Amino acid sequence: MEFVGTFWALVPPLVAIVLALITKETYTSLFVGIVVGAALLAGFDPVNTLTYIISGTVTTAGGEEANVGFVNAIGDPGNAGIFLFLIMLGIMVALINNAGGSAAFGSWAAKHVKSRIGTQLATFALGVLLFVDDYFNCLTVGAVMRPVTDGGRVSRAKLSYIIDATAAPICMIAPISSWAAAVSATAHDLDSGITGIQLFIQAIPYNFYSLLTIVFVIGLSVMGFDYGPMAKKELEAYRTGDLGGLGNDESMENKRSSLWDMIVPVIVLIVGCVIGMMYVGGFWDPAAEGYGDVSGAFANTTASVGLPLGTLCALVITFAYLLARRVITFKKATAAISDGFIAMVPALLILTFALTLKLATNSLGADVYVAGLMEGAAAGLASMLPAIIFLVAVGLAFATGTSWGTFGILIPIVLPIFQGDPTLLTIGISACLAGAVCGDHCSPISDTTVMASAGANVYHIDHVSTQLPYALTVAGISFAMYVLAGFVQNWIIVLPVGIALTIGTLFVLRATVGKESAAAYREPMPELASE
Secondary structure (H helix, E strand, O other): OOOOOOHHHHHHHHHHHHHHHHHOOHHHHHHHHHHHHHHHHOOOOHHHHHHHHHOEEEEOOOOOEEEEOHHHHHHOHHHHHHHHHHHHHHHHHHHHHHOOHHHHHHHHHHHHOOOHHHHHHHHHHHHHHOOOOHHHHHHHHHHHHHHHHHHOOOOHHHHHHHHHHOOHHHHOOOOOOHHHHHHHHHHOOOOOOOOHHHHHHHHHHHOHHHHHHHHHHHHHHHHOOOOOHHHHHHHHHHHHOOOOEOOOOOOOOOOOOOOHHHHHHHHHHHHHHHHHHHHHOOOOOOOOOOOOOHHHHHHHOOHHHHHHHHHHHHHHHHHHHHHHOOOOOHHHHHHHHHHHHHHHHHHHHHHHHHHHHHHHHHHOOHHHHHHHHHHHHOOOOOOOHHHHHHHHHHHHHHHHOOHHHHHHHHHHHHHHHOOOOHHHHHHHHHHHHHHHHHHHHHOOOOHHHHHHHHHHOEOHHHHHHHHHHHHHHHHHHHHHHHHHHHHHOOHHHHHHHHHHHHHHHHHHHHHOOOHHHHHHHHOOOOOOOOO
16 A cells, blocks of 8 residues: 555645634544545545445555554544543443532532632642542542532632643553553563653653653642633633533432442542452562562553453442432432433543544554654764653554554663763653653543543643643653753753743743733623523
């Protein structure tokens, strides 16, 4: 196939992304991208194009066979596990909501979290605490914090940004997480002189995008301003109470319910998911590599199996707990099964489209094309390579919608380039990981971005368009830091410079494009007609 392994491999996702940003219509844009990908794979043969859209097998640039189409995207065991996890988490949210736990938590939070700054920082803090997995983080933080941010008139767009900013970026700097496990597995068999987990830990101080995103979110919340499309959404929410949500998540009041009807299920869910991932990773299996070793268990686990397993156990326990508390009837509890599934349908649809597009992009050989660019840039640019690697990783993750796939492609390319220079190797790997997170954070077809929208119950395109300027701001600072790090090669110097530059940028933004929102937030919250 003449288009495989060339720039054309990036065209389908770029078409989908541009269309989504122009039309504000996600489903059609993704479908058009899928059609373009299928047409390229089929050499524009109409019959084969239709076949590849539904289900087909193609030969990749590496000579291997790969499955494409909706049927294969849905039927993939890993994807099916994530679908199941989404559905069960939706049921859990609906169950807590039907029992009145969400309303009780919202009432408690309204009394104790008095400001918009407090609600945003509380959301951020919860996101940091749930560092085990980004999927779990997105949906759990959204479900728990929606009542709190709604009370503070924080728009759903801003909530989804905070959720997304504390999902992949936090997981990428947490040594015990599914992301650390993925990086460890990617570098495990490579002759780099150190283990994968050691490489991951050494790269943390140089992971500028993840670290500076934390600084950016805290600074933005504390300084009290917004800019770009986010400012419009936030001012509308603050002045009119229009949060921009999908409108299908009203909390049910229940005089018998209490704060614990939210807290206990969430704790059970967290513990269940952690234990589920450790169990699948072989923590309790004497024959497994992860036996008795937490890090080893996470390195060998399969999130698409461990998370549904843990969620199912948590769901059964929560069902029994709420019935025993007599805060919900059996009929209302079982109704949560259909309610939860219905609430997750938009996320499931978008994820299905995104995964199908991802199959087409991978089959067209985006990885081969990018690998060629990387190898071509290696000669004579050692000190500038970390910055170049960061940009390449951002572009690849943005176009393909996968951070795991991006660092899975780039790490084997980066490692041989820096053999013999351990410091530059660490910086190069961190640039690869940071760029993967950044591109994933920006991409409309990223599964994490989709789940952040689902967690906040907001229109997906609203989340993408409002988040993009914020993510690009941090990306620009991170790029500058990788240029500096390539020459200075000492994170103790470079990281404080990056933090200072991020804070300075925030002050400049507040004094310029953020003036209107900063002034509005200093005024008393306007009363609504219903109040």
